[in-house]
Amino acid sequence: MTEKKTMTMAAAINSGFHRAMAADPKIVVLGEDVEDPIGGPFKTSKGLSSEYGRDRVRSTPIAEGTIAGTAVGLALGGYRPVAEIMFFDFITLALDQVVNHAAKLRYMTGGATPTPILVTTVIGSSHFGAQHAQSLEAWFMHVPGINVVMPSNPVDAKGLLQSCLESPDPCLFIQHSGLLYSTKEPVDEGRYSIPLGKAATLRTGEDVTLVTYGTGVGVCTQAAEALAEKGIEAEIIDLRSLVPLDIPTVLESVERTRRCVVVHEATEFCGPGAEISARIHESLFNELLAPVGRVGAKFTPVPFSKALNGFPTVERIVAKVRELC
Numbered sequence: 001m002t003e004k005k006t007m008t009m010a011a012a013i014n015s016g017f018h019r020a021m022a023a024d025p026k027i028v029v030l031g032e033d034v035e036d037p038i039g040g041p042f043k044t045s046k047g048l049s050s051e052y053g054r055d056r057v058r059s060t061p062i063a064e065g066t067i068a069g070t071a072v073g074l075a076l077g078g079y080r081p082v083a084e085i086m087f088f089d090f091i092t093l094a095l096d097q098v099v100n101h102a103a104k105l106r107y108m109t110g111g112a113t114p115t116p117i118l119v120t121t122v123i124g125s126s127h128f129g130a131q132h133a134q135s136l137e138a139w140f141m142h143v144p145g146i147n148v149v150m151p152s153n154p155v156d157a158k159g160l161l162q163s164c165l166e167s168p169d170p171c172l173f174i175q176h177s178g179l180l181y182s183t184k185e186p187v188d189e190g191r192y193s194i195p196l197g198k199a200a201t202l203r204t205g206e207d208v209t210l211v212t213y214g215t216g217v218g219v220c221t222q223a224a225e226a227l228a229e230k231g232i233e234a235e236i237i238d239l240r241s242l243v244p245l246d247i248p249t250v251l252e253s254v255e256r257t258r259r260c261v262v263v264h265e266a267t268e269f270c271g272p273g274a275e276i277s278a279r280i281h282e283s284l285f286n287e288l289l290a291p292v293g294r295v296g297a298k299f300t301p302v303p304f305s306k307a308l309n310g311f312p313t314v315e316r317i318v319a320k321v322r323e324l325c
Contacts, residue, residue, distance in 0.1 A: 002190030010180040012154035012187045013044045016161040017082075019191040021052055027165060028056045028074060031067055031084025031120075035059040041086050042122060042180050068094035068119065072101050075115040080165060085121040087132045088174065094119075102170040103145035117170045124177040124215065124265070130301035135266035140172050141242050141275065147171040147196055148242040152179065152217040154187050156240055159194030166193065176214050176265075197244025201253065205233035208259040208321050211250055211276060213239040216263040216312060223317035232325055242272055247279050254280055254288075259324045261293040263312050268296030290324040 007015065021027045029045055035057055039046030049057035060067050064085055071083035085091045091098070098119060106114045125132045140148050147169055151157035157175070164171035202217065203224055210220040217238050224234040235253050239246060254260045260280055262273035277292040295317050298310030 002188055004186040005189050006184050007154050007187045008181045008184050009151070009154045009157045009175070010042055010044050012158040013161055013175070014046050015187065015189065016158040017045060017048055018051065020162060020165045021048065021056065023191060024080060026078065027080045027082065029082040029084070030058045030060050030070060032062055032086050033059055034084055040084065042175070042177065045084070064090045064093040065097060068097035071117040072097055072115055075102070075117045076113055080116050080118070082118045082120060085119060087125065088121045088123045088136055089131050089134050091119070091121060091136070098146070098170065099143050103143050106169065107145060114168050115170055116168055118164050118173060119170065120173045120175065122175050122177050127304065129304050133302040135264070135297070137174060137242055138266055138270060138272050141272060145169060146243065148174070149196065149240065150174040150176070150214040150242065151240060152214055152238050153183065154185050156194055158187055159192050160196070160240060162191060162193040163196050167196065178215055194240070196241045197246055199240055199246035199249040200238045201235065201249065202238050203234065203236040205235040205257065207232045207234065207257060208261060208324065209235045209237060209250070209253040209257045210261055210263060210317070211237045211239065212263040213242065215265055219312055219314055220263055220317060223314045223321070226314055226318050227321055232321060234321065250276065251280065251283050254284055258287055258289040261295060261317065261320050261324065263295045263317060265297055265311050267299050268294050269299045271296045293320040293324055295320050
């Protein structure tokens with residue numbers, strides 16, 4: 001067993017890349033500013049080009065479609081490419097390559113041409129304005145053939161990254177800029193994986209289930225503490241991956257609590273919570289004491305001002321839970 005070291009999420013992801021690349025010479029990284037001395041816009045590729053050379057770690061022009069298309073070609077050639085898209089918003093320029101090619105080629109060829117690309121990207125930078133802060137994960141949940149992952153802590157980030165790098169299918173690994181450096185925890189310095197499609201129950205409770213992921217974990221934890229002061233015990237489930245989606249764990253929890261609120265930074269309208277709510281209602285309609293509630297972002301572009309952003313807050317979550325109770 002390897003030792004643990006206290007790391008931020010960014011450092012844990014960087015550690016994951018170092019360990020994976022040392023073990024698998026077919027892993028290559030390409031994207032804007034991924035080479036040293038920059039080491040990626042959020043430093044998650046720091047030291048990789050110095051350690052493994054420019055043949056395996058290559059900075060690219062600002063051309064997201066080319067980055068994704070090159071990754072698809074490399075995957076067809078037997079490599080495991082990592083394509084970094086600096087901000088999630090810019091993946092719109094790479095949708096054809098990711099959705100029409102990477103997601104479908106293994107299916108269309110009966111497994112003969114797998115495209116195990118890993119697309120990494122960042123959300124949450126609202127101080128850069130509406131074109132750098134969108135949470136578009138629901139788009140990709142709708143596309144068969146792509147795994148969608150969003151960790152909430154350093155330990156999960158490294159473990160989920162390893163699972164993505166081992167997947168035969170393309171994976172979208174979403175990082176929230178508000179989490180990359182805000183928290184630290186002990187992380188195993190060696191290689192380890194956390195299975196895709198397996199949620200984590202972070203807090204147990206009997207009155208309501210809070211289903212969330214990413215930054216929603218922190219705000220739900222604060223809301224659960226506030227609710228406990230009012231005599232309401234909330235269970236918290238961190239989905240960790242949105243595709244595959246661990247519906248069994250969600251249903252097992254809601255069957256006990258009989259109430260549920262889904263929380264995410266993506267817009268509430270047509271967000272991931274809509275699918276989760278539908279699954280719960282279809283399976284547990286007769287067991288529920290109240291309809292499933294949703295707390296997501298308001299249906300508006302992300303404003304520059306944090307005071308206007310409309311993201312889930314402790315107050316909104318507490319109010320929704322008290323409404324259901």
